Amino acid sequence: MTQLEMAGQGRVTEEMKLCAEKEGVSPEFIRRGVEEGSIVVVRNNRHTGIAPLAIGKGLRTKVNANLGTSRDHVDLEMELEKVRICTKAGADALMDLSTGGEIRAIRQAIVNASTMAVGTVPIYAAAAEALNSRKSIMEMTADEMFQAIEENGEDGVDFITVHCGVTRESVGRIAAQGRLLGIVSRGGSITARWMDYNDAENPLYAQYDRLLEIARRYDMVLSLGDGLRPGCLADATDRGQVQELIILGELCRRARARDVQVMIEGPGHVPYPQIEANIALQKSLCEGAPFYVLGPLPTDIAPGYDHITAAIGGALAGAAGADFLCYVTPSEHLCLPNLDDVHEGIVASRIAAHIADIAKGYPGAMEKDILMAKYRSEFNWNGQIDLSVDPDRSRARLERSETAKEEGCTMCGDLCAIKLGKKKAPC
Amino acid sequence: MTQLEMAGQGRVTEEMKLCAEKEGVSPEFIRRGVEEGSIVVVRNNRHTGIAPLAIGKGLRTKVNANLGTSRDHVDLEMELEKVRICTKAGADALMDLSTGGEIRAIRQAIVNASTMAVGTVPIYAAAAEALNSRKSIMEMTADEMFQAIEENGEDGVDFITVHCGVTRESVGRIAAQGRLLGIVSRGGSITARWMDYNDAENPLYAQYDRLLEIARRYDMVLSLGDGLRPGCLADATDRGQVQELIILGELCRRARARDVQVMIEGPGHVPYPQIEANIALQKSLCEGAPFYVLGPLPTDIAPGYDHITAAIGGALAGAAGADFLCYVTPSEHLCLPNLDDVHEGIVASRIAAHIADIAKGYPGAMEKDILMAKYRSEFNWNGQIDLSVDPDRSRARLERSETAKEEGCTMCGDLCAIKLGKKKAPC
Known part of the structure; x- marks a missing residue:
């Protein structure tokens, strides 16, 4: 049974108790949040070596760090060192976004090394697999996509980004309105091209129930991806992005009905005055589901310092109700992050999350600042x-x-x- | 005649024209802003080697970098190198806060080396002078304070921080309410102790007209300092801070009546949800005078990263209407900033200022981001x-x-x- 199923039956699980203790709330608070969908308890039921992670309303704002090989640069030792840095620097979760090398073996090594929740984007593995077998990404089959998801579940991955909202309807609205930078999410871009080439609906949307069955089996949290997120300020909050969010809201409800926990991913490149609106929109359209934002980045002109830009956007998003901040490193838009970049990115996001927690009135947040002031006075x-x-x-x-x-x-x-x-x- | 005097007579000065060209607004826009007090044109009338700097409503958000020796660490060459870094990193102004070594000679060297507007805090020089002559700071005379201000004018300093709002009334309210960290502004602390020891009102308040005469003579912009700014989140927006701001509003009007240009300094350590309120309060109490904020810093727990914390606060403050951001370096609260720190601090503040400029709709700001997106697409x-x-x-x-x-x-x-x-x- 999933955490959501048990919450719906009024049962407080061991996982909920562990999360409650870490968060300083009651187990019943966690249970009710899971039941209503405002909290997710993240842990694959095969990944029992780590503590479960609760994300959502009334809880501390969490920070995710991305790592993983790219097709140009494969160095497992460096990625495992990044896992250690994630722990030391205080990330709450990490995502393995590897697209180069032996992806499954790398994933297993990272899940094994991590003391925190691990997320992935299974379509990357499926696409890389296709490229490795020298066929076109366009020739991936739906079965191969679901196979990749299944393998992630087997490997103990705790949450997966799935771009189910990239549909004919939402992609059509992107095309109709026009964009400066088109689709910039890798998963979104792969999916949209696949749909175009195969003249078919996105399998993760068309066969969403099949996805739910896999997620339910492992109690993997679905992180419904914003494959159509804007890639620059000028494209933000356009009709395609909002169309996708509407669809994600519908899929969120369907997942809950099958006892699958869901969070929603959000942008991305967003002008500062639109950030709060994006949070309010997500909370409303997705019925209070936890919101996992990438940054956001309120300017495009600071490559080399995007961790600072993301901290500026993340604090505002968090204060407005975002629950989970994906870090951005100083190397974003330029190159694969190195070890220092991972560290800098995590700390910058943690600062933003803490500022948001004070704004949210999260118990214990302001108390740290009061204690610091006391130490300064002494x-x-x-x-x-x-x-x-x-x-x-x-x-x-x-x-x-x-x-x-x-x-x-x-x-x-x-x-x-x-x-x-x-x-x-x-x- | 000062810029304000000429603006009041409907005259567009050469300085206003130069500023208008840099800002992409009409000279009349600058003149009207100076007349109504929402814009200051910063340049000592003896400091004709630099371009004048306009700060205020409808203009690009500006960034200031602090530098200068401390009593423990005097290295003029390093300070002059910091001046060069300010130029290269894109600061709009710098403040020489030297308190160690031959302060006047250092100031003259910095004014001479700078291609941008230079500000100072004359009470530092007066206090250091007192310490150097082996007498107590408490034994400074009012004449010595005004003498220091006069010398700053003679040396071509373009704007000076003067803590005129640290009065018996405002300090009394700090004492009555109580604070975790007391007074953390150096100038404010020196002034309050002087008042206490001498059982006298602050000379810069009691003899404010004398200050106005000096400022008027050199057309030095008064930056009315927030000597009672909070030193930690817990002390923010307390009755003493707001009392001082009320007094600064009154002094602002008196300065304008004497054709002296004024901006107002603001905090400091402020919880995120209070930042916008602080800007709105200043704009209202000080009748639209340009607001020059230090950060603000929306958390106290990130020493080593206070440039990021300040960028988070500065973006929100700027978007809400702050006109001039004082940078904070990664060394704040820990040690004297080195050259890298100055660079990092300026860039972080510039990112915040640019994000604010997009939010403010400042012409040309968003266009940079659009161009960046275009370059990325290509x-x-x-x-x-x-x-x-x-x-x-x-x-x-x-x-x-x-x-x-x-x-x-x-x-x-x-x-x-x-x-x-x-x-x-x-x-």
Whole structure:
């Protein structure tokens, strides 16, 4: 039975209890959220080596890190090192987006190495498989697509991105309106081309029940992908994107009816004033399902710094109700991220998520900031470092101060405002 | 005559014309903004070697970088190198906050080296002077404070932070309400202690007309400082902070009546949901004066990454109407920023400012993003790099891609969505 099925029967599962403890809420709060669909408890029923992860309304905003090989660059050791960095830097989940090398073996190694929930995009594996066997992606069969999904379930993958909303209807609206950058989601692009070449509906939509059966068997959470997300600010919130979201809302309800847990993926490249509207729209169209956003990126002109751009967008999205932030690294739009990039991306997203959690009133979030202020007032440098989002980084910088660990730092020296405020005698 | 005086007489000055050209607005737009106080044209009338800088309503959001020696660390060459980095990284103004070494000589060297507007906090020089002459800061005289301001005017400083709103009334409200971190502005802290020790009103408030006379003589823009800004989220938007802002609103009107241009400084450490309220409050209480914010920082727990935190807050503040963002570097709260920190801080603030400019509908802002999308659709890598916020950085990362400068990058390889969308033949 899936978590959703048990929640519907009023049963509080062991997984819900574990999540409740981590989140500081009651198990019943988690159960009710799962039942109504505002919370997902993420863990493949074969992946019992990790703690389950709850994502959704009333919970801490979570951060996902993407990693994986590309077709030009395959280095399993580096990817496994990225998994370790994800843990150390404080990601809540990771997605293996590998498209190069022995994809299934890489996936199994990553699932095995990860202490956190693992997501994938099964169509990548199916497409890469097609390319590896020297046939065209266009010649993939529906069976091969579902086979890839099944294998992900077998391998213990906890959540999968499936671009079920890329349909003739939604793609047609993209074409009718016109776009500067067309379809920029890889899965969306593969699917749309497949549909065009084969003159057929998207199998993941046409045979959605088949997908639900697989997801249900492993209690894999469906992350209904936004294959038609905008690739630039100018394309944001267009009719194709919103059409897809409407369809995802319908598919969300169908999944719940089959006891399959669902979250919804969102953009992407979005002008700042449209971010809150995108969250409100998703919450309404998808009946409160958890929202998993990529960034969002409120400008296109900062390649090399897209982790900062994504943090700016992610804080606003999170404060408006997004539940799960997918990180973006400084290498986005330029090259495959290296180890440092993964670290920088995670920390930037965690900052955004924490700012959102304070805005959401998530219990315990503001308390951290109050404690930091207290440590600052006491010149408790060790306390500040331990509480900081990246203790190694803050410690290294503090040690640049000649006066580190005394009162004050080189920034203000003996004109430190806090010191001035404390002295009783004239200074 | 000051810019404001001439604007009031309906005269469009050469400075206004230069600013109008840079901003893409009409000279009359600038003149009217200066007259009504929503725009300041920043340039000391002795500092004719630089282009004047317009800040305010309807104009591009500007970025300031702080630099300067501290009492523990004096290295003029490094500070001058920071000035060069400010130019290269695209700051609009810089503030010399030196408190160590030969402060006046350092200031003159920085004004001389800078191609952009220079601001200072004259009370730092006065306080450091007092410490250097081995007397207590508390024994500074009002004359010495005004002398420091006069010298800044003589040296060609374009705008000065003056903490005139730190008064018995506002400080009294801080004390009455209580704060976790007290007063964290150095200037505010020095002033409050001076007032307490001398049992006297703040000379910059009590003798405000004397300050206005000096500012008027050099057409120095007064940046009315928020000496009582909160030092942590928990202290934000408290009665002392708002009391000071009310007083600054009154002083703003008095300055305008004497033809002295004014902008207002704002926080600081502010929870995300209070940022827009802080902007609205300032615009209302200070009758539309340009707002110059420090960050804001919507969390306290990210030392080492405060440039990202400030970019998150700055984008929201800018979108809500803040006109001028003071950068924060990754070393904030830990140590004196080094050269890299200055660069990182400026770029992060520029990203926030640009995102705000798109939100504000500033002409030409969104057009950059549209052009970037066009370059991406064309795989025009050189165009993308040249248009990016930091071409050196984006170029260096792109060159990590094995397939750099061909179509696609290592991130997606031959599964690039844009390439897939372009191919006519099956892939």
